[in-house]
Amino acid sequence: MSQITPGDSELWSSLRRHTQARIGLGRSGSALPTRHRLELQAAHAAARDAVHSPFDPDAVVAGLAGMPTVRVRSAAPDRLTYLQRPDLGRRLHAIDRAHLPVGEWDVVFVVADGLSSRAVHEHAAAVVRRTTERLPSWAVAPVVLAEQARVALGDDIASAMGAVMVVMLVGERPGMSAADSLGAYLTHRPVPGVTTDADRNCLSNIRPPMGLSYEGAAAKLAGLMGRARELEATGVALKDESDAVVPPT
Amino acid sequence: MSYTSVLGGRHHRFDTLARLLAAASPERSGDRLAGLAAASERERVAARWALADVPLAQFLAEPLIPYESDDVTRVILDTHDTAAFAPVAGLTVGEFREWLLSPGADAAALAALAPGLTPEMVAAVSKLMGNADLVAVARKVRVVTAFRSTIGLPGRLATRLQPNHPTDDPAGVAAALLDGLLLGSGDAVIGINPATDSPKAVRDLLELLDGVIQRYAIPTQSCVLCHVTTSVDLMSRGAPVDLVFQSIAGTQAANASFGVTLGLLDEAYEAALALQRGTVGRNVMYFETGQGSALSAGAHHGVDQQTVEARAYAVARRYDPLLVNTVVGFIGPEYLYDGRQILRAALEDHFCGKLLGLPMGLDICYTNHADADDDDIATMLTMLGVAGASFVICTPGGDDIMLNYQSASYHDALYLREVLGLRPAPEFEAWLESIGLLDDRGAIRDAVGGHPLTAIGRELAA
Numbered sequence: 001m002s003q004i005t006p007g008d009s010e011l012w013s014s015l016r017r018h019t020q021a022r023i024g025l026g027r028s029g030s031a032l033p034t035r036h037r038l039e040l041q042a043a044h045a046a047a048r049d050a051v052h053s054p055f056d057p058d059a060v061v062a063g064l065a066g067m068p069t070v071r072v073r074s075a076a077p078d079r080l081t082y083l084q085r086p087d088l089g090r091r092l093h094a095i096d097r098a099h100l101p102v103g104e105w106d107v108v109f110v111v112a113d114g115l116s117s118r119a120v121h122e123h124a125a126a127v128v129r130r131t132t133e134r135l136p137s138w139a140v141a142p143v144v145l146a147e148q149a150r151v152a153l154g155d156d157i158a159s160a161m162g163a164v165m166v167v168m169l170v171g172e173r174p175g176m177s178a179a180d181s182l183g184a185y186l187t188h189r190p191v192p193g194v195t196t197d198a199d200r201n202c203l204s205n206i207r208p209p210m211g212l213s214y215e216g217a218a219a220k221l222a223g224l225m226g227r228a229r230e231l232e233a234t235g236v237a238l239k240d241e242s243d244a245v246v247p248p249t
Numbered sequence: 250m251s252y253t254s255v256l257g258g259r260h261h262r263f264d265t266l267a268r269l270l271a272a273a274s275p276e277r278s279g280d281r282l283a284g285l286a287a288a289s290e291r292e293r294v295a296a297r298w299a300l301a302d303v304p305l306a307q308f309l310a311e312p313l314i315p316y317e318s319d320d321v322t323r324v325i326l327d328t329h330d331t332a333a334f335a336p337v338a339g340l341t342v343g344e345f346r347e348w349l350l351s352p353g354a355d356a357a358a359l360a361a362l363a364p365g366l367t368p369e370m371v372a373a374v375s376k377l378m379g380n381a382d383l384v385a386v387a388r389k390v391r392v393v394t395a396f397r398s399t400i401g402l403p404g405r406l407a408t409r410l411q412p413n414h415p416t417d418d419p420a421g422v423a424a425a426l427l428d429g430l431l432l433g434s435g436d437a438v439i440g441i442n443p444a445t446d447s448p449k450a451v452r453d454l455l456e457l458l459d460g461v462i463q464r465y466a467i468p469t470q471s472c473v474l475c476h477v478t479t480s481v482d483l484m485s486r487g488a489p490v491d492l493v494f495q496s497i498a499g500t501q502a503a504n505a506s507f508g509v510t511l512g513l514l515d516e517a518y519e520a521a522l523a524l525q526r527g528t529v530g531r532n533v534m535y536f537e538t539g540q541g542s543a544l545s546a547g548a549h550h551g552v553d554q555q556t557v558e559a560r561a562y563a564v565a566r567r568y569d570p571l572l573v574n575t576v577v578g579f580i581g582p583e584y585l586y587d588g589r590q591i592l593r594a595a596l597e598d599h600f601c602g603k604l605l606g607l608p609m610g611l612d613i614c615y616t617n618h619a620d621a622d623d624d625d626i627a628t629m630l631t632m633l634g635v636a637g638a639s640f641v642i643c644t645p646g647g648d649d650i651m652l653n654y655q656s657a658s659y660h661d662a663l664y665l666r667e668v669l670g671l672r673p674a675p676e677f678e679a680w681l682e683s684i685g686l687l688d689d690r691g692a693i694r695d696a697v698g699g700h701p702l703t704a705i706g707r708e709l710a711a
Contacts, residue, residue, distance in 0.1 A: 016424075019414055021428070021650050022645045022658075
């Protein structure tokens, strides 16, 4: 049984205001009390399910309010392969490449399952809509819905479509406290195989109400895109100075 | 030179030593990703037959990565001790396995041999060994290091207390620190992964840890795991740096991707030694490594990930470190797919590090996209405890909220000490006793209300 005196229990609950770490759990012998063991397992189960639940493009389309979309797969045929072969997740499936509309696009938004389809189902469409609302004069390509995709798949997509910029909205690796965190990666004139992560700007933890809000993410993204257009660059050359315009989350 | 074997009537040929070592490696996703893995299970075993016949001396004659273009190769060959190598100089890899398992290869013989071994030799022999072999040999090796506590003594298991916080909030760090101390953790190091590498933020954390260590006279050392250049900068400005940390890898190009050169490490080592902050020893460096980092940096030169990992240990041993650990499951399933592969890698890394003379510990861990869970942690912890790991990394409840992965918990370390009869570092054990945290069996007792240490938390929570 766990042995925490009332005084200790008060101390730990006041300390928990400062950290989400699993502190003051008590002990059963050397081990965790049953309740805490099961709580850990529940958090792990939510993360595992987020990694392995299939991507449902229809769920995203429903939230896009009629915006045109196109669906693609990466060269990774299934989840098992995807997890072990990041190189395949960065390349377009040969057949799907031909379906991408080529044009004079200023930007293409790619909604990609990444490591949490749950994050994408819950948050991606709202971020795309609110960001494009802030870009009335931009030629926005049809939204690409990409399955078994890594961040760099956006490079291949933008380059195939002739888009100047790509915004990759991708499910982040689930943690124990959040399995639905969405990341956004902005890259200017990506070149597949040449562009590196140092050439991108990233927003992470888009996950209202705990993380970044949709409005906050859209404002930051649109701000970054505007300056990327002026600078003709993203990455270390483009610092994120947009905090001032972001409403509190 | 090429290497051949005949298995089941079929002829197998491996063009280079690197190719042979890769094909002989136990299955792991990273070698497949690199295109280096054996094409079939039979080819894997055929490679092992061929590897068993390779003379150990061949690894001195045929560098896997050219001497001219890689400073890790230069460290390996320039520091090789021919006299120490003599007892095994005439053996093949297969014979070396048998020698290591023999009673004659005792603690003294293995300690004397270490400077005569290269990473490639120990990586090669590990590929012929089963998991039990890796345990049986590693547990014979003793590597003892010291700063304010002594790590690696027989019958002891130390822990790194890892009180990380996503924003380096001092109260949040202190809360997790208190939790760990009350559970008897922290004798290897109290080590924080900072959220940023800014000198100010790192210094604040260093001052916090140093304050607690001094106030309670805890015989341990602190470390904020920032980049080596940040540590050098902070030392020059009088910050309380106990140990200099750096992530390292097994090729010059991979180290360059970390922003690290041997020259930088030399400079940091000298600066940390000069501070003379240790009380019972002068080992001042702390290194982390992990299979897959060279491939991840595109800098593996066609060498399999376990062999490249072992090469990082040649960098580490140049600096007589207090602590070295492999962060074995952190890098993700594209390098080590599941609990089985992570366990194998943990045993290999510990074995290779120990044979090369390093104070080897482990961060036994996994990420949520790997096929592993807390049962894998328990299995690995138990096997590595039996193998004599110098220390393990421990987090509150096994969940690191800053790095977003699962590692061992403070509770897990108590389990391991209990089932294997292991005790903390002697100085730390005496301290635990002195502040009333040990019961009459020497086990951690529950700190009942108002224990003096809880002031660490009460003040911050106020």
